[in-house]
Amino acid sequence: MATIPRDFNSPPGTSLSPIEVPEVVIDRLPQYVRTLTQLLDEGVEVTNSQQLGAQLQVTPAQIRKDLSYFGRFGKQGRGYRVRHLLTELKQILGLDAQWNVAVIGVGRLGNAILNYPGFNPDGFHLVAAFDNNPENVGREVGGIAIQPMSDLAETVSGRNITIAIVAVPSAHTQSVVDQLVGCGVRAILNYTPINAQVPRGVRVRSIDPVLALQSMTYYLAFQGPDANGHLSAG
Amino acid sequence: MATIPRDFNSPPGTSLSPIEVPEVVIDRLPQYVRTLTQLLDEGVEVTNSQQLGAQLQVTPAQIRKDLSYFGRFGKQGRGYRVRHLLTELKQILGLDAQWNVAVIGVGRLGNAILNYPGFNPDGFHLVAAFDNNPENVGREVGGIAIQPMSDLAETVSGRNITIAIVAVPSAHTQSVVDQLVGCGVRAILNYTPINAQVPRGVRVRSIDPVLALQSMTYYLAFQGPDANGHLSAG
DNA sequence: TAGATTGTTAATCGATTAACAATC
DNA sequence: TAGATTGTTAATCGATTAACAATC
Structure with a gap:
C-alpha cells in the first residue's frame, strides 16, 4: 500500500499532477488544520469525520472526500490520529515552512x-x-x-x-x-x-x-425583529 | 409589463418568496454595487453585462442571470443605466438604509x-x-x-x-x-x-x-520562483 | 431597419452527499 | 468476531455557462 497514491507534490496545474484539487477544497484545509490544532490542545488524540464535521459544520462525507485528494490518512473503524493528520495537512499546505x-x-x-x-x-x-x-x-x-x-x-x-x-x-x-x-x-x-x-x-x-456587511444586510433588510432567515452562518 | 416579476420583497425563506435566491448570488451583489459606483464616479452612464463582467472577472451570462432573480433592469440592445441599476441593487441589499x-x-x-x-x-x-x-x-x-x-x-x-x-x-x-x-x-x-x-x-x-494566507501557501509551496499556478485570483 | 444586448431556458459543469464495500 | 469508520464510487444537487428568441 502506497502512502501517497496521488502525486500531490507536483506544482498544481502541471501535467505531472493527475488530479486537479478543486480550489474550494484547498480553501477548507486551513479550517481543518485549525480544528485539529484545537483538538490537539484539548488533548484529543483520535478523531473521526463525524466529530470533525460537527465542529466545522460540514458533512462527514465532505471531509473524507476532501482528504482523499491527498492520500489515506485514517484507519477504518478507528478514525484519524489527530497529530498525524495535522502534520500531513500542514505539510500539504506548506505550513511546515516559514x-x-x-x-x-x-x-x-x-x-x-x-x-x-x-x-x-x-x-x-x-x-x-x-x-x-x-x-x-x-x-x-x-x-x-x-x-x-x-x-x-x-x-x-x-x-x-x-x-x-x-x-x-x-x-x-x-x-x-x-x-x-x-x-x-x-x-x-x-x-x-x-x-x-x-x-x-x-x-x-x-x-x-x-x-461582508453588505451581503448580510440583505437578510436583515426585510425581516421583522424575530424573523428567521434561511441559513444560519456564512 | 410588471417591473418586479418576482416577490423579492418577501423575507427570504418565507413561503411568500417563490424563488429562493442562492446565497452565492447575494454575495456577489455588493461587488456589483461597488463596480457600478466606480463607473458612476467615472461618469459612465450606461453599461452592459460584457463591461461589468470584464471589470469583475465574471462571465456576462452570470451577471444577467444574477440580476434576473430580482427583476429586469436593462434594455435589450442598450444595456443598463448605471445609476438606475445601482439604486435598485442598493435597495435590494438594504443599503439605502442606515x-x-x-x-x-x-x-x-x-x-x-x-x-x-x-x-x-x-x-x-x-x-x-x-x-x-x-x-x-x-x-x-x-x-x-x-x-x-x-x-x-x-x-x-x-x-x-x-x-x-x-x-x-x-x-x-x-x-x-x-x-x-x-x-x-x-x-x-x-x-x-x-x-x-x-x-x-x-x-x-x-x-x-x-x-486567507494559509490557503495561498498551498499554491506557493511547490512552485519554483517563476512557475505559474492554475488560477489567477481568489 | 439592422445591430446590439437583454432575459431566460436548456446544457454543461462541478461540487456535495449518500451509500457501501473494504478493512481496521 | 462484531462493530465502526474509512475511502471511494455513483447519485444528486446546484451553480455556471451557452445559446437564442425577444426586443430595444
Missing part, C-alpha cells in the same frame, strides 16, 4: 497589521514594511523599520519575501500590486476595497469587511 | 476597527463599543465612549443596533456571540479565529487574514 511577508502601506491600517500578533504563531513572519510617505520612512513599527518603495525589489529578493500584504490607499492598489508582481511576489493579501488585476499564477485574497 | 453597529472588544484590533473610516461612507454607523476591562470602560475611542458588557442589552435595543462586530480574545468569542444573539443581533462580523455556533437565522461572517 513564510516571509512584506507589508505595503503603513497608514493606520498597515500599522494595525504590523502590530497584530496573530501572524507569527502561524509561521507568517512580517519582515519588511514599505511606505512612500517620507515622514514614515525610517520610522519603526512593530520592530520593523519602514523602507521607501524604491527598496522593494531588492528587499523582496534579498529577504526571500514571497507574500505581500497591501494596505495602501485605494488609488494606489493596482500600481502597488503591479510592482509586487514585477518583483516576483505571487501571493497577495489585499486589504483595500479594489479588485486588482493580476496575471495568471498570482493569487490575490481580499480582506473586505464592508463587503 | 445600519447601527456595535463593536465588542476594544483591544488593539477593536481600536483599529473603531478608527477605520471605511464603514461610515457605506451606511454602517459604529454607534457603541463594549469592553469588559474596567480600565477601558469610559475611555473614548473614535468618538465613542466604551461601555461595560452589562450595558449590552439595553444599548442594543435602545440604539436600534442590528449588527455587531466581534473583536474580543478568542476564548470569549462564543460567549459574546451568545450574548449578542440573546439581545436580538442577527448579523455578526467576527474578527476572531473562532468558528462561533449560532442558531438558524443569525448570520456570521468572519474576517480571518491567517486563513
Whole structure:
C-alpha cells in the first residue's frame, strides 16, 4: 500500500499532477488544520469525520472526500490520529515552512497589521514594511523599520519575501500590486476595497469587511425583529 | 409589463418568496454595487453585462442571470443605466438604509476597527463599543465612549443596533456571540479565529487574514520562483 | 431597419452527499 | 468476531455557462 497514491507534490496545474484539487477544497484545509490544532490542545488524540464535521459544520462525507485528494490518512473503524493528520495537512499546505511577508502601506491600517500578533504563531513572519510617505520612512513599527518603495525589489529578493500584504490607499492598489508582481511576489493579501488585476499564477485574497456587511444586510433588510432567515452562518 | 416579476420583497425563506435566491448570488451583489459606483464616479452612464463582467472577472451570462432573480433592469440592445441599476441593487441589499453597529472588544484590533473610516461612507454607523476591562470602560475611542458588557442589552435595543462586530480574545468569542444573539443581533462580523455556533437565522461572517494566507501557501509551496499556478485570483 | 444586448431556458459543469464495500 | 469508520464510487444537487428568441 502506497502512502501517497496521488502525486500531490507536483506544482498544481502541471501535467505531472493527475488530479486537479478543486480550489474550494484547498480553501477548507486551513479550517481543518485549525480544528485539529484545537483538538490537539484539548488533548484529543483520535478523531473521526463525524466529530470533525460537527465542529466545522460540514458533512462527514465532505471531509473524507476532501482528504482523499491527498492520500489515506485514517484507519477504518478507528478514525484519524489527530497529530498525524495535522502534520500531513500542514505539510500539504506548506505550513511546515516559514513564510516571509512584506507589508505595503503603513497608514493606520498597515500599522494595525504590523502590530497584530496573530501572524507569527502561524509561521507568517512580517519582515519588511514599505511606505512612500517620507515622514514614515525610517520610522519603526512593530520592530520593523519602514523602507521607501524604491527598496522593494531588492528587499523582496534579498529577504526571500514571497507574500505581500497591501494596505495602501485605494488609488494606489493596482500600481502597488503591479510592482509586487514585477518583483516576483505571487501571493497577495489585499486589504483595500479594489479588485486588482493580476496575471495568471498570482493569487490575490481580499480582506473586505464592508463587503461582508453588505451581503448580510440583505437578510436583515426585510425581516421583522424575530424573523428567521434561511441559513444560519456564512 | 410588471417591473418586479418576482416577490423579492418577501423575507427570504418565507413561503411568500417563490424563488429562493442562492446565497452565492447575494454575495456577489455588493461587488456589483461597488463596480457600478466606480463607473458612476467615472461618469459612465450606461453599461452592459460584457463591461461589468470584464471589470469583475465574471462571465456576462452570470451577471444577467444574477440580476434576473430580482427583476429586469436593462434594455435589450442598450444595456443598463448605471445609476438606475445601482439604486435598485442598493435597495435590494438594504443599503439605502442606515445600519447601527456595535463593536465588542476594544483591544488593539477593536481600536483599529473603531478608527477605520471605511464603514461610515457605506451606511454602517459604529454607534457603541463594549469592553469588559474596567480600565477601558469610559475611555473614548473614535468618538465613542466604551461601555461595560452589562450595558449590552439595553444599548442594543435602545440604539436600534442590528449588527455587531466581534473583536474580543478568542476564548470569549462564543460567549459574546451568545450574548449578542440573546439581545436580538442577527448579523455578526467576527474578527476572531473562532468558528462561533449560532442558531438558524443569525448570520456570521468572519474576517480571518491567517486563513486567507494559509490557503495561498498551498499554491506557493511547490512552485519554483517563476512557475505559474492554475488560477489567477481568489 | 439592422445591430446590439437583454432575459431566460436548456446544457454543461462541478461540487456535495449518500451509500457501501473494504478493512481496521 | 462484531462493530465502526474509512475511502471511494455513483447519485444528486446546484451553480455556471451557452445559446437564442425577444426586443430595444
